[in-house]
Amino acid sequence: MLSEPFTKRKIMKIVFYDTHNFEKEVFEKINTGFGFNINFLDVRLTDLTASLAKGADVVCSFVNDKVDEACIANLKQNGVKLIALRSAGFNHVDHVAAKKYGIPVCRVPGYSPNAVAEFAVGLLLSLNRKIHKSYLRVHELNFSIDGLVGFDLNGKTVGVIGAGKIGKVFIRIMQAFGCRVLVNDLYEDPEIKSLSGVSYVSLDELAKLSDVISLHVPLNKSTFHLVNAEFITKMKSKALLVNTGRGALIEARALIEGLKSKKIGGAALDVYEEEEGVFFHDLSNQGLNDDTLARLLTFPNVLITSHQGFLTIEALSNIATTTLQSVQQFQKTGQVDAIKVVSS
Structure with a gap:
Protein backbone atom coordinates (compact mmCIF):
# COMPACT_ATOMS: atom_id res chain seq x y z
CA MET A 1 0.00 0.00 0.00
CA LEU A 2 1.13 3.55 -0.66
CA SER A 3 1.89 5.54 2.48
CA GLU A 4 0.79 8.74 0.77
CA PRO A 5 -1.56 9.10 -2.21
CA PHE A 6 0.45 10.18 -5.22
CA THR A 7 -2.53 12.10 -6.53
CA LYS A 8 -1.89 14.72 -3.85
CA ARG A 9 1.55 15.43 -5.28
CA LYS A 10 1.78 17.87 -8.14
CA ILE A 11 5.14 16.71 -9.45
CA MET A 12 6.84 13.32 -9.22
CA LYS A 13 10.61 13.17 -9.05
CA ILE A 14 12.42 10.58 -11.17
CA VAL A 15 16.14 9.89 -10.93
CA PHE A 16 17.64 8.33 -14.05
CA TYR A 17 20.77 6.23 -13.59
CA ASP A 18 23.43 5.38 -16.18
CA THR A 19 22.03 7.98 -18.56
CA HIS A 20 23.54 8.46 -22.01
CA ASN A 21 23.46 11.42 -24.35
CA PHE A 22 21.49 9.52 -27.00
CA GLU A 23 18.48 9.18 -24.67
CA LYS A 24 18.44 12.44 -22.69
CA GLU A 25 17.04 14.55 -25.51
CA VAL A 26 14.31 12.01 -26.25
CA PHE A 27 13.19 11.72 -22.62
CA GLU A 28 13.21 15.50 -22.18
CA LYS A 29 11.07 15.92 -25.28
CA ILE A 30 8.55 13.23 -24.30
CA ASN A 31 8.45 14.52 -20.71
CA THR A 32 6.98 17.84 -21.88
CA GLY A 33 3.70 15.97 -22.07
CA PHE A 34 4.04 14.60 -18.52
CA GLY A 35 5.76 17.31 -16.51
CA PHE A 36 7.81 15.09 -14.22
CA ASN A 37 10.86 16.38 -12.35
CA ILE A 38 13.68 14.43 -14.00
CA ASN A 39 17.24 14.25 -12.71
CA PHE A 40 19.76 12.55 -15.02
CA LEU A 41 22.79 10.81 -13.50
CA ASP A 42 25.61 9.21 -15.50
CA VAL A 43 26.56 6.77 -12.70
CA ARG A 44 25.26 3.23 -12.60
CA LEU A 45 22.66 2.23 -10.04
CA THR A 46 24.25 0.02 -7.36
CA ASP A 47 23.96 -0.26 -3.60
CA LEU A 48 26.70 2.40 -3.36
CA THR A 49 24.89 4.94 -5.55
CA ALA A 50 21.29 4.24 -4.50
CA SER A 51 21.47 7.00 -1.88
CA LEU A 52 21.69 9.54 -4.72
CA ALA A 53 17.97 8.89 -5.24
CA LYS A 54 17.05 10.18 -1.80
CA GLY A 55 13.85 12.17 -2.03
CA ALA A 56 12.88 10.68 -5.40
CA ASP A 57 9.63 8.80 -5.98
CA VAL A 58 11.00 6.72 -8.85
CA VAL A 59 14.37 5.52 -10.12
CA CYS A 60 14.82 4.69 -13.78
CA SER A 61 17.38 1.94 -14.39
CA PHE A 62 19.30 0.80 -17.47
CA VAL A 63 20.60 -2.66 -18.42
CA ASN A 64 24.06 -2.47 -16.83
CA ASP A 65 22.88 -1.31 -13.41
CA LYS A 66 23.17 -3.74 -10.51
CA VAL A 67 19.83 -3.70 -8.74
CA ASP A 68 20.47 -6.42 -6.17
CA GLU A 69 18.94 -6.80 -2.70
CA ALA A 70 21.43 -4.41 -1.07
CA CYS A 71 20.62 -1.78 -3.68
CA ILE A 72 16.87 -2.26 -3.31
CA ALA A 73 17.07 -2.05 0.48
CA ASN A 74 18.95 1.22 0.11
CA LEU A 75 16.36 2.56 -2.33
CA LYS A 76 13.59 1.64 0.10
CA GLN A 77 15.37 3.45 2.91
CA ASN A 78 15.65 6.55 0.74
CA GLY A 79 11.94 6.64 -0.05
CA VAL A 80 11.86 5.23 -3.59
CA LYS A 81 8.50 3.66 -4.42
CA LEU A 82 8.93 2.43 -8.01
CA ILE A 83 11.80 1.04 -10.08
CA ALA A 84 11.16 1.74 -13.77
CA LEU A 85 13.40 -0.12 -16.20
CA ARG A 86 13.90 1.55 -19.57
CA SER A 87 14.58 -1.85 -21.13
CA ALA A 88 12.77 -5.08 -21.91
CA GLY A 89 15.34 -7.25 -20.12
CA PHE A 90 15.30 -7.41 -16.33
CA ASN A 91 18.03 -9.91 -15.46
CA HIS A 92 19.96 -7.12 -13.69
CA VAL A 93 17.22 -6.79 -11.08
CA ASP A 94 16.54 -8.99 -8.04
CA HIS A 95 12.76 -8.96 -8.46
CA VAL A 96 12.31 -11.28 -5.47
CA ALA A 97 14.03 -8.72 -3.24
CA ALA A 98 11.96 -5.94 -4.81
CA LYS A 99 8.78 -7.81 -3.85
CA LYS A 100 10.17 -8.36 -0.36
CA TYR A 101 10.70 -4.62 0.13
CA GLY A 102 7.42 -3.68 -1.54
CA ILE A 103 8.86 -1.80 -4.49
CA PRO A 104 7.20 -2.63 -7.83
CA VAL A 105 9.46 -3.03 -10.86
CA CYS A 106 8.17 -2.22 -14.33
CA ARG A 107 9.80 -2.47 -17.74
CA VAL A 108 9.27 -1.73 -21.43
CA PRO A 109 8.23 -5.13 -22.81
CA GLY A 110 8.16 -4.30 -26.53
CA TYR A 111 9.68 -0.98 -27.51
CA SER A 112 10.61 -1.92 -31.09
CA PRO A 113 10.96 -5.53 -32.16
CA ASN A 114 11.78 -4.31 -35.67
CA ALA A 115 14.82 -2.35 -34.48
CA VAL A 116 16.54 -5.36 -32.89
CA ALA A 117 15.47 -7.89 -35.52
CA GLU A 118 16.61 -5.67 -38.39
CA PHE A 119 19.93 -5.06 -36.65
CA ALA A 120 20.42 -8.81 -36.23
CA VAL A 121 19.92 -9.21 -39.97
CA GLY A 122 22.41 -6.40 -40.58
CA LEU A 123 24.99 -8.13 -38.41
CA LEU A 124 24.41 -11.40 -40.23
CA LEU A 125 24.80 -9.82 -43.66
CA SER A 126 27.94 -7.96 -42.66
CA LEU A 127 29.52 -11.01 -41.04
CA ASN A 128 28.69 -13.29 -43.95
CA ARG A 129 29.61 -10.90 -46.79
CA LYS A 130 32.48 -9.16 -44.89
CA ILE A 131 30.95 -5.73 -45.52
CA HIS A 132 32.73 -4.19 -42.52
CA LYS A 133 36.09 -5.48 -43.77
CA SER A 134 35.50 -4.16 -47.28
CA TYR A 135 34.58 -0.74 -45.85
CA LEU A 136 37.86 -0.53 -43.92
CA ARG A 137 39.90 -1.75 -46.90
CA VAL A 138 38.48 0.82 -49.29
CA HIS A 139 39.23 3.64 -46.84
CA GLU A 140 42.85 2.52 -46.99
CA LEU A 141 42.61 2.52 -50.82
CA ASN A 142 42.77 -1.27 -50.86
CA PHE A 143 40.24 -2.37 -53.47
CA SER A 144 41.10 -6.08 -53.39
CA ILE A 145 38.21 -8.44 -52.79
CA ASP A 146 40.34 -11.45 -51.86
CA GLY A 147 39.11 -13.04 -48.65
CA LEU A 148 35.65 -11.49 -48.86
CA VAL A 149 33.75 -14.55 -50.10
CA GLY A 150 30.45 -15.25 -48.37
CA PHE A 151 27.44 -17.41 -49.19
CA ASP A 152 23.87 -16.92 -50.42
CA LEU A 153 21.34 -16.87 -47.61
CA ASN A 154 18.70 -18.06 -50.04
CA GLY A 155 18.17 -21.78 -49.55
CA LYS A 156 20.09 -21.93 -46.27
CA THR A 157 18.73 -23.14 -42.94
CA VAL A 158 18.44 -20.51 -40.22
CA GLY A 159 17.83 -21.52 -36.63
CA VAL A 160 15.98 -19.05 -34.42
CA ILE A 161 16.07 -19.63 -30.67
CA GLY A 162 13.24 -17.63 -29.13
CA ALA A 163 10.14 -16.68 -31.10
CA GLY A 164 8.85 -13.74 -29.13
CA LYS A 165 8.18 -10.34 -30.68
CA ILE A 166 11.76 -9.84 -31.91
CA GLY A 167 12.24 -13.44 -32.96
CA LYS A 168 9.00 -13.37 -34.91
CA VAL A 169 10.13 -10.34 -36.96
CA PHE A 170 13.51 -11.98 -37.58
CA ILE A 171 11.79 -15.18 -38.74
CA ARG A 172 9.70 -13.30 -41.29
CA ILE A 173 12.75 -11.49 -42.65
CA MET A 174 14.66 -14.74 -43.03
CA GLN A 175 11.64 -16.28 -44.70
CA ALA A 176 11.67 -13.39 -47.20
CA PHE A 177 15.32 -14.18 -47.97
CA GLY A 178 14.21 -17.64 -49.04
CA CYS A 179 15.61 -19.43 -46.01
CA ARG A 180 14.30 -22.53 -44.35
CA VAL A 181 13.67 -21.49 -40.74
CA LEU A 182 13.89 -23.79 -37.73
CA VAL A 183 12.44 -22.43 -34.49
CA ASN A 184 12.95 -23.45 -30.89
CA ASP A 185 10.77 -21.96 -28.17
CA LEU A 186 8.94 -23.09 -25.04
CA TYR A 187 5.64 -22.37 -26.76
CA GLU A 188 4.56 -23.00 -30.33
CA ASP A 189 2.91 -19.95 -31.87
CA PRO A 190 0.18 -21.05 -34.34
CA GLU A 191 0.89 -18.00 -36.50
CA ILE A 192 4.57 -18.92 -36.85
CA LYS A 193 3.78 -22.60 -37.25
CA SER A 194 1.56 -21.80 -40.25
CA LEU A 195 4.31 -19.96 -42.15
CA SER A 196 5.73 -21.65 -45.22
CA GLY A 197 9.21 -23.07 -44.73
CA ILE A 232 28.76 -25.89 -29.94
CA THR A 233 29.82 -29.51 -30.38
CA LYS A 234 26.37 -30.25 -31.79
CA MET A 235 26.39 -27.29 -34.17
CA LYS A 236 26.75 -27.73 -37.89
CA SER A 237 30.35 -27.14 -38.88
CA LYS A 238 31.12 -23.55 -40.00
CA ALA A 239 27.71 -22.24 -38.90
CA LEU A 240 27.37 -18.54 -38.09
CA LEU A 241 26.16 -17.42 -34.68
CA VAL A 242 24.31 -14.13 -34.07
CA ASN A 243 23.43 -12.75 -30.64
CA THR A 244 21.40 -9.58 -30.12
CA GLY A 245 19.75 -10.87 -26.93
CA ARG A 246 21.83 -10.95 -23.76
CA GLY A 247 25.55 -11.61 -23.53
CA ALA A 248 25.36 -14.46 -21.03
CA LEU A 249 23.29 -16.56 -23.42
CA ILE A 250 26.71 -17.52 -24.78
CA GLU A 251 29.56 -18.88 -22.68
CA ALA A 252 32.37 -16.70 -24.00
CA ARG A 253 35.21 -19.13 -23.30
CA ALA A 254 33.36 -21.93 -25.10
CA LEU A 255 32.79 -19.60 -28.04
CA ILE A 256 36.50 -18.85 -28.21
CA GLU A 257 37.33 -22.56 -28.26
CA GLY A 258 34.75 -23.10 -31.01
CA LEU A 259 36.33 -20.34 -33.06
CA LYS A 260 39.87 -21.61 -32.46
CA SER A 261 38.93 -25.11 -33.59
CA LYS A 262 37.10 -23.63 -36.60
CA LYS A 263 33.94 -25.46 -35.57
CA ILE A 264 32.13 -22.10 -35.68
CA GLY A 265 32.28 -20.22 -38.98
CA GLY A 266 31.86 -16.81 -37.37
CA ALA A 267 30.05 -14.87 -34.67
CA ALA A 268 28.24 -11.52 -34.71
CA LEU A 269 27.65 -10.18 -31.21
CA ASP A 270 25.84 -7.04 -30.15
CA VAL A 271 26.05 -8.13 -26.52
CA TYR A 272 28.73 -9.67 -24.34
CA GLU A 273 28.62 -11.60 -21.08
CA GLU A 274 30.80 -9.10 -19.17
CA GLU A 275 29.86 -5.93 -21.04
CA GLU A 276 29.21 -3.99 -17.83
CA GLY A 277 31.71 -1.15 -17.56
CA VAL A 278 32.80 -1.61 -21.18
CA PHE A 279 29.86 -1.18 -23.53
CA PHE A 280 28.41 2.34 -23.77
CA HIS A 281 31.80 3.77 -22.77
CA ASP A 282 34.73 5.27 -24.71
CA LEU A 283 37.81 3.26 -23.72
CA SER A 284 39.92 4.33 -26.68
CA ASN A 285 42.42 6.10 -24.44
CA GLN A 286 42.37 3.51 -21.65
CA GLY A 287 42.69 0.11 -23.23
CA LEU A 288 40.75 -3.04 -22.43
CA ASN A 289 41.18 -4.99 -19.20
CA ASP A 290 38.87 -7.83 -20.21
CA ASP A 291 41.15 -10.55 -21.63
CA THR A 292 38.24 -12.63 -22.92
CA LEU A 293 36.73 -9.78 -24.91
CA ALA A 294 40.20 -8.81 -26.14
CA ARG A 295 40.68 -12.38 -27.40
CA LEU A 296 37.34 -12.34 -29.21
CA LEU A 297 38.32 -9.13 -30.95
CA THR A 298 41.40 -10.83 -32.44
CA PHE A 299 39.34 -13.25 -34.55
CA PRO A 300 38.85 -12.08 -38.15
CA ASN A 301 35.48 -13.87 -38.28
CA VAL A 302 34.03 -12.14 -35.21
CA LEU A 303 31.99 -8.94 -35.50
CA ILE A 304 31.23 -7.12 -32.24
CA THR A 305 29.07 -4.04 -31.76
CA SER A 306 28.37 -2.31 -28.45
CA HIS A 307 24.73 -3.18 -27.65
CA GLN A 308 23.17 -0.86 -30.21
CA GLY A 309 20.51 -3.15 -31.64
CA PHE A 310 17.74 -1.12 -30.02
CA LEU A 311 19.14 2.23 -31.11
CA THR A 312 16.58 3.74 -33.47
CA ILE A 313 14.61 6.94 -32.98
CA GLU A 314 11.39 4.92 -33.01
CA ALA A 315 12.64 2.60 -30.26
CA LEU A 316 13.97 5.43 -28.10
CA SER A 317 10.67 7.30 -28.41
CA ASN A 318 8.70 4.17 -27.49
CA ILE A 319 10.98 3.50 -24.50
CA ALA A 320 10.56 7.04 -23.22
CA THR A 321 6.80 7.13 -23.77
CA THR A 322 6.13 3.73 -22.20
CA THR A 323 8.39 4.42 -19.22
CA LEU A 324 6.78 7.77 -18.43
CA GLN A 325 3.28 6.38 -18.99
CA SER A 326 4.05 3.69 -16.41
CA VAL A 327 5.19 6.31 -13.92
CA GLN A 328 2.05 8.36 -14.60
CA GLN A 329 -0.18 5.33 -14.08
CA PHE A 330 1.61 4.51 -10.84
CA GLN A 331 1.17 8.12 -9.71
CA LYS A 332 -2.58 7.97 -10.30
CA THR A 333 -3.39 4.43 -9.17
CA GLY A 334 -0.42 3.02 -7.30
CA GLN A 335 -0.21 0.25 -9.90
CA VAL A 336 1.27 -0.45 -13.34
CA ASP A 337 -0.16 -2.55 -16.19
CA ALA A 338 0.46 -6.23 -15.44
CA ILE A 339 2.24 -6.78 -18.78
CA LYS A 340 4.88 -4.23 -17.77
CA VAL A 341 5.47 -5.49 -14.24
CA VAL A 342 8.44 -7.71 -13.43
CA SER A 343 7.44 -10.54 -11.09
CA SER A 344 8.64 -13.97 -10.07
Whole structure:
Protein backbone atom coordinates (compact mmCIF):
# COMPACT_ATOMS: atom_id res chain seq x y z
CA MET A 1 0.00 0.00 0.00
CA LEU A 2 1.13 3.55 -0.66
CA SER A 3 1.89 5.54 2.48
CA GLU A 4 0.79 8.74 0.77
CA PRO A 5 -1.56 9.10 -2.21
CA PHE A 6 0.45 10.18 -5.22
CA THR A 7 -2.53 12.10 -6.53
CA LYS A 8 -1.89 14.72 -3.85
CA ARG A 9 1.55 15.43 -5.28
CA LYS A 10 1.78 17.87 -8.14
CA ILE A 11 5.14 16.71 -9.45
CA MET A 12 6.84 13.32 -9.22
CA LYS A 13 10.61 13.17 -9.05
CA ILE A 14 12.42 10.58 -11.17
CA VAL A 15 16.14 9.89 -10.93
CA PHE A 16 17.64 8.33 -14.05
CA TYR A 17 20.77 6.23 -13.59
CA ASP A 18 23.43 5.38 -16.18
CA THR A 19 22.03 7.98 -18.56
CA HIS A 20 23.54 8.46 -22.01
CA ASN A 21 23.46 11.42 -24.35
CA PHE A 22 21.49 9.52 -27.00
CA GLU A 23 18.48 9.18 -24.67
CA LYS A 24 18.44 12.44 -22.69
CA GLU A 25 17.04 14.55 -25.51
CA VAL A 26 14.31 12.01 -26.25
CA PHE A 27 13.19 11.72 -22.62
CA GLU A 28 13.21 15.50 -22.18
CA LYS A 29 11.07 15.92 -25.28
CA ILE A 30 8.55 13.23 -24.30
CA ASN A 31 8.45 14.52 -20.71
CA THR A 32 6.98 17.84 -21.88
CA GLY A 33 3.70 15.97 -22.07
CA PHE A 34 4.04 14.60 -18.52
CA GLY A 35 5.76 17.31 -16.51
CA PHE A 36 7.81 15.09 -14.22
CA ASN A 37 10.86 16.38 -12.35
CA ILE A 38 13.68 14.43 -14.00
CA ASN A 39 17.24 14.25 -12.71
CA PHE A 40 19.76 12.55 -15.02
CA LEU A 41 22.79 10.81 -13.50
CA ASP A 42 25.61 9.21 -15.50
CA VAL A 43 26.56 6.77 -12.70
CA ARG A 44 25.26 3.23 -12.60
CA LEU A 45 22.66 2.23 -10.04
CA THR A 46 24.25 0.02 -7.36
CA ASP A 47 23.96 -0.26 -3.60
CA LEU A 48 26.70 2.40 -3.36
CA THR A 49 24.89 4.94 -5.55
CA ALA A 50 21.29 4.24 -4.50
CA SER A 51 21.47 7.00 -1.88
CA LEU A 52 21.69 9.54 -4.72
CA ALA A 53 17.97 8.89 -5.24
CA LYS A 54 17.05 10.18 -1.80
CA GLY A 55 13.85 12.17 -2.03
CA ALA A 56 12.88 10.68 -5.40
CA ASP A 57 9.63 8.80 -5.98
CA VAL A 58 11.00 6.72 -8.85
CA VAL A 59 14.37 5.52 -10.12
CA CYS A 60 14.82 4.69 -13.78
CA SER A 61 17.38 1.94 -14.39
CA PHE A 62 19.30 0.80 -17.47
CA VAL A 63 20.60 -2.66 -18.42
CA ASN A 64 24.06 -2.47 -16.83
CA ASP A 65 22.88 -1.31 -13.41
CA LYS A 66 23.17 -3.74 -10.51
CA VAL A 67 19.83 -3.70 -8.74
CA ASP A 68 20.47 -6.42 -6.17
CA GLU A 69 18.94 -6.80 -2.70
CA ALA A 70 21.43 -4.41 -1.07
CA CYS A 71 20.62 -1.78 -3.68
CA ILE A 72 16.87 -2.26 -3.31
CA ALA A 73 17.07 -2.05 0.48
CA ASN A 74 18.95 1.22 0.11
CA LEU A 75 16.36 2.56 -2.33
CA LYS A 76 13.59 1.64 0.10
CA GLN A 77 15.37 3.45 2.91
CA ASN A 78 15.65 6.55 0.74
CA GLY A 79 11.94 6.64 -0.05
CA VAL A 80 11.86 5.23 -3.59
CA LYS A 81 8.50 3.66 -4.42
CA LEU A 82 8.93 2.43 -8.01
CA ILE A 83 11.80 1.04 -10.08
CA ALA A 84 11.16 1.74 -13.77
CA LEU A 85 13.40 -0.12 -16.20
CA ARG A 86 13.90 1.55 -19.57
CA SER A 87 14.58 -1.85 -21.13
CA ALA A 88 12.77 -5.08 -21.91
CA GLY A 89 15.34 -7.25 -20.12
CA PHE A 90 15.30 -7.41 -16.33
CA ASN A 91 18.03 -9.91 -15.46
CA HIS A 92 19.96 -7.12 -13.69
CA VAL A 93 17.22 -6.79 -11.08
CA ASP A 94 16.54 -8.99 -8.04
CA HIS A 95 12.76 -8.96 -8.46
CA VAL A 96 12.31 -11.28 -5.47
CA ALA A 97 14.03 -8.72 -3.24
CA ALA A 98 11.96 -5.94 -4.81
CA LYS A 99 8.78 -7.81 -3.85
CA LYS A 100 10.17 -8.36 -0.36
CA TYR A 101 10.70 -4.62 0.13
CA GLY A 102 7.42 -3.68 -1.54
CA ILE A 103 8.86 -1.80 -4.49
CA PRO A 104 7.20 -2.63 -7.83
CA VAL A 105 9.46 -3.03 -10.86
CA CYS A 106 8.17 -2.22 -14.33
CA ARG A 107 9.80 -2.47 -17.74
CA VAL A 108 9.27 -1.73 -21.43
CA PRO A 109 8.23 -5.13 -22.81
CA GLY A 110 8.16 -4.30 -26.53
CA TYR A 111 9.68 -0.98 -27.51
CA SER A 112 10.61 -1.92 -31.09
CA PRO A 113 10.96 -5.53 -32.16
CA ASN A 114 11.78 -4.31 -35.67
CA ALA A 115 14.82 -2.35 -34.48
CA VAL A 116 16.54 -5.36 -32.89
CA ALA A 117 15.47 -7.89 -35.52
CA GLU A 118 16.61 -5.67 -38.39
CA PHE A 119 19.93 -5.06 -36.65
CA ALA A 120 20.42 -8.81 -36.23
CA VAL A 121 19.92 -9.21 -39.97
CA GLY A 122 22.41 -6.40 -40.58
CA LEU A 123 24.99 -8.13 -38.41
CA LEU A 124 24.41 -11.40 -40.23
CA LEU A 125 24.80 -9.82 -43.66
CA SER A 126 27.94 -7.96 -42.66
CA LEU A 127 29.52 -11.01 -41.04
CA ASN A 128 28.69 -13.29 -43.95
CA ARG A 129 29.61 -10.90 -46.79
CA LYS A 130 32.48 -9.16 -44.89
CA ILE A 131 30.95 -5.73 -45.52
CA HIS A 132 32.73 -4.19 -42.52
CA LYS A 133 36.09 -5.48 -43.77
CA SER A 134 35.50 -4.16 -47.28
CA TYR A 135 34.58 -0.74 -45.85
CA LEU A 136 37.86 -0.53 -43.92
CA ARG A 137 39.90 -1.75 -46.90
CA VAL A 138 38.48 0.82 -49.29
CA HIS A 139 39.23 3.64 -46.84
CA GLU A 140 42.85 2.52 -46.99
CA LEU A 141 42.61 2.52 -50.82
CA ASN A 142 42.77 -1.27 -50.86
CA PHE A 143 40.24 -2.37 -53.47
CA SER A 144 41.10 -6.08 -53.39
CA ILE A 145 38.21 -8.44 -52.79
CA ASP A 146 40.34 -11.45 -51.86
CA GLY A 147 39.11 -13.04 -48.65
CA LEU A 148 35.65 -11.49 -48.86
CA VAL A 149 33.75 -14.55 -50.10
CA GLY A 150 30.45 -15.25 -48.37
CA PHE A 151 27.44 -17.41 -49.19
CA ASP A 152 23.87 -16.92 -50.42
CA LEU A 153 21.34 -16.87 -47.61
CA ASN A 154 18.70 -18.06 -50.04
CA GLY A 155 18.17 -21.78 -49.55
CA LYS A 156 20.09 -21.93 -46.27
CA THR A 157 18.73 -23.14 -42.94
CA VAL A 158 18.44 -20.51 -40.22
CA GLY A 159 17.83 -21.52 -36.63
CA VAL A 160 15.98 -19.05 -34.42
CA ILE A 161 16.07 -19.63 -30.67
CA GLY A 162 13.24 -17.63 -29.13
CA ALA A 163 10.14 -16.68 -31.10
CA GLY A 164 8.85 -13.74 -29.13
CA LYS A 165 8.18 -10.34 -30.68
CA ILE A 166 11.76 -9.84 -31.91
CA GLY A 167 12.24 -13.44 -32.96
CA LYS A 168 9.00 -13.37 -34.91
CA VAL A 169 10.13 -10.34 -36.96
CA PHE A 170 13.51 -11.98 -37.58
CA ILE A 171 11.79 -15.18 -38.74
CA ARG A 172 9.70 -13.30 -41.29
CA ILE A 173 12.75 -11.49 -42.65
CA MET A 174 14.66 -14.74 -43.03
CA GLN A 175 11.64 -16.28 -44.70
CA ALA A 176 11.67 -13.39 -47.20
CA PHE A 177 15.32 -14.18 -47.97
CA GLY A 178 14.21 -17.64 -49.04
CA CYS A 179 15.61 -19.43 -46.01
CA ARG A 180 14.30 -22.53 -44.35
CA VAL A 181 13.67 -21.49 -40.74
CA LEU A 182 13.89 -23.79 -37.73
CA VAL A 183 12.44 -22.43 -34.49
CA ASN A 184 12.95 -23.45 -30.89
CA ASP A 185 10.77 -21.96 -28.17
CA LEU A 186 8.94 -23.09 -25.04
CA TYR A 187 5.64 -22.37 -26.76
CA GLU A 188 4.56 -23.00 -30.33
CA ASP A 189 2.91 -19.95 -31.87
CA PRO A 190 0.18 -21.05 -34.34
CA GLU A 191 0.89 -18.00 -36.50
CA ILE A 192 4.57 -18.92 -36.85
CA LYS A 193 3.78 -22.60 -37.25
CA SER A 194 1.56 -21.80 -40.25
CA LEU A 195 4.31 -19.96 -42.15
CA SER A 196 5.73 -21.65 -45.22
CA GLY A 197 9.21 -23.07 -44.73
CA VAL A 198 9.09 -22.58 -40.93
CA SER A 199 8.98 -25.41 -38.41
CA TYR A 200 9.47 -25.95 -34.69
CA VAL A 201 12.26 -28.35 -33.71
CA SER A 202 14.21 -29.43 -30.66
CA LEU A 203 17.29 -27.47 -29.61
CA ASP A 204 19.55 -30.36 -30.63
CA GLU A 205 18.02 -30.59 -34.10
CA LEU A 206 18.30 -26.84 -34.57
CA ALA A 207 21.99 -26.94 -33.63
CA LYS A 208 22.75 -29.82 -35.98
CA LEU A 209 20.93 -28.50 -39.06
CA SER A 210 21.32 -24.70 -39.00
CA ASP A 211 23.75 -22.77 -41.18
CA VAL A 212 22.95 -19.68 -39.11
CA ILE A 213 21.75 -19.51 -35.49
CA SER A 214 20.25 -16.32 -34.05
CA LEU A 215 19.43 -15.88 -30.35
CA HIS A 216 16.27 -14.05 -29.28
CA VAL A 217 15.46 -15.41 -25.81
CA PRO A 218 15.54 -13.54 -22.50
CA LEU A 219 18.29 -14.31 -20.01
CA ASN A 220 17.20 -16.41 -17.06
CA LYS A 221 18.35 -19.52 -15.20
CA SER A 222 17.31 -21.85 -18.01
CA THR A 223 18.95 -19.82 -20.80
CA PHE A 224 22.17 -18.85 -19.00
CA HIS A 225 25.07 -20.18 -21.14
CA LEU A 226 22.56 -21.76 -23.49
CA VAL A 227 25.33 -21.80 -26.08
CA ASN A 228 28.08 -23.68 -24.27
CA ALA A 229 30.71 -26.25 -25.21
CA GLU A 230 28.12 -29.03 -25.47
CA PHE A 231 25.85 -26.97 -27.73
CA ILE A 232 28.76 -25.89 -29.94
CA THR A 233 29.82 -29.51 -30.38
CA LYS A 234 26.37 -30.25 -31.79
CA MET A 235 26.39 -27.29 -34.17
CA LYS A 236 26.75 -27.73 -37.89
CA SER A 237 30.35 -27.14 -38.88
CA LYS A 238 31.12 -23.55 -40.00
CA ALA A 239 27.71 -22.24 -38.90
CA LEU A 240 27.37 -18.54 -38.09
CA LEU A 241 26.16 -17.42 -34.68
CA VAL A 242 24.31 -14.13 -34.07
CA ASN A 243 23.43 -12.75 -30.64
CA THR A 244 21.40 -9.58 -30.12
CA GLY A 245 19.75 -10.87 -26.93
CA ARG A 246 21.83 -10.95 -23.76
CA GLY A 247 25.55 -11.61 -23.53
CA ALA A 248 25.36 -14.46 -21.03
CA LEU A 249 23.29 -16.56 -23.42
CA ILE A 250 26.71 -17.52 -24.78
CA GLU A 251 29.56 -18.88 -22.68
CA ALA A 252 32.37 -16.70 -24.00
CA ARG A 253 35.21 -19.13 -23.30
CA ALA A 254 33.36 -21.93 -25.10
CA LEU A 255 32.79 -19.60 -28.04
CA ILE A 256 36.50 -18.85 -28.21
CA GLU A 257 37.33 -22.56 -28.26
CA GLY A 258 34.75 -23.10 -31.01
CA LEU A 259 36.33 -20.34 -33.06
CA LYS A 260 39.87 -21.61 -32.46
CA SER A 261 38.93 -25.11 -33.59
CA LYS A 262 37.10 -23.63 -36.60
CA LYS A 263 33.94 -25.46 -35.57
CA ILE A 264 32.13 -22.10 -35.68
CA GLY A 265 32.28 -20.22 -38.98
CA GLY A 266 31.86 -16.81 -37.37
CA ALA A 267 30.05 -14.87 -34.67
CA ALA A 268 28.24 -11.52 -34.71
CA LEU A 269 27.65 -10.18 -31.21
CA ASP A 270 25.84 -7.04 -30.15
CA VAL A 271 26.05 -8.13 -26.52
CA TYR A 272 28.73 -9.67 -24.34
CA GLU A 273 28.62 -11.60 -21.08
CA GLU A 274 30.80 -9.10 -19.17
CA GLU A 275 29.86 -5.93 -21.04
CA GLU A 276 29.21 -3.99 -17.83
CA GLY A 277 31.71 -1.15 -17.56
CA VAL A 278 32.80 -1.61 -21.18
CA PHE A 279 29.86 -1.18 -23.53
CA PHE A 280 28.41 2.34 -23.77
CA HIS A 281 31.80 3.77 -22.77
CA ASP A 282 34.73 5.27 -24.71
CA LEU A 283 37.81 3.26 -23.72
CA SER A 284 39.92 4.33 -26.68
CA ASN A 285 42.42 6.10 -24.44
CA GLN A 286 42.37 3.51 -21.65
CA GLY A 287 42.69 0.11 -23.23
CA LEU A 288 40.75 -3.04 -22.43
CA ASN A 289 41.18 -4.99 -19.20
CA ASP A 290 38.87 -7.83 -20.21
CA ASP A 291 41.15 -10.55 -21.63
CA THR A 292 38.24 -12.63 -22.92
CA LEU A 293 36.73 -9.78 -24.91
CA ALA A 294 40.20 -8.81 -26.14
CA ARG A 295 40.68 -12.38 -27.40
CA LEU A 296 37.34 -12.34 -29.21
CA LEU A 297 38.32 -9.13 -30.95
CA THR A 298 41.40 -10.83 -32.44
CA PHE A 299 39.34 -13.25 -34.55
CA PRO A 300 38.85 -12.08 -38.15
CA ASN A 301 35.48 -13.87 -38.28
CA VAL A 302 34.03 -12.14 -35.21
CA LEU A 303 31.99 -8.94 -35.50
CA ILE A 304 31.23 -7.12 -32.24
CA THR A 305 29.07 -4.04 -31.76
CA SER A 306 28.37 -2.31 -28.45
CA HIS A 307 24.73 -3.18 -27.65
CA GLN A 308 23.17 -0.86 -30.21
CA GLY A 309 20.51 -3.15 -31.64
CA PHE A 310 17.74 -1.12 -30.02
CA LEU A 311 19.14 2.23 -31.11
CA THR A 312 16.58 3.74 -33.47
CA ILE A 313 14.61 6.94 -32.98
CA GLU A 314 11.39 4.92 -33.01
CA ALA A 315 12.64 2.60 -30.26
CA LEU A 316 13.97 5.43 -28.10
CA SER A 317 10.67 7.30 -28.41
CA ASN A 318 8.70 4.17 -27.49
CA ILE A 319 10.98 3.50 -24.50
CA ALA A 320 10.56 7.04 -23.22
CA THR A 321 6.80 7.13 -23.77
CA THR A 322 6.13 3.73 -22.20
CA THR A 323 8.39 4.42 -19.22
CA LEU A 324 6.78 7.77 -18.43
CA GLN A 325 3.28 6.38 -18.99
CA SER A 326 4.05 3.69 -16.41
CA VAL A 327 5.19 6.31 -13.92
CA GLN A 328 2.05 8.36 -14.60
CA GLN A 329 -0.18 5.33 -14.08
CA PHE A 330 1.61 4.51 -10.84
CA GLN A 331 1.17 8.12 -9.71
CA LYS A 332 -2.58 7.97 -10.30
CA THR A 333 -3.39 4.43 -9.17
CA GLY A 334 -0.42 3.02 -7.30
CA GLN A 335 -0.21 0.25 -9.90
CA VAL A 336 1.27 -0.45 -13.34
CA ASP A 337 -0.16 -2.55 -16.19
CA ALA A 338 0.46 -6.23 -15.44
CA ILE A 339 2.24 -6.78 -18.78
CA LYS A 340 4.88 -4.23 -17.77
CA VAL A 341 5.47 -5.49 -14.24
CA VAL A 342 8.44 -7.71 -13.43
CA SER A 343 7.44 -10.54 -11.09
CA SER A 344 8.64 -13.97 -10.07
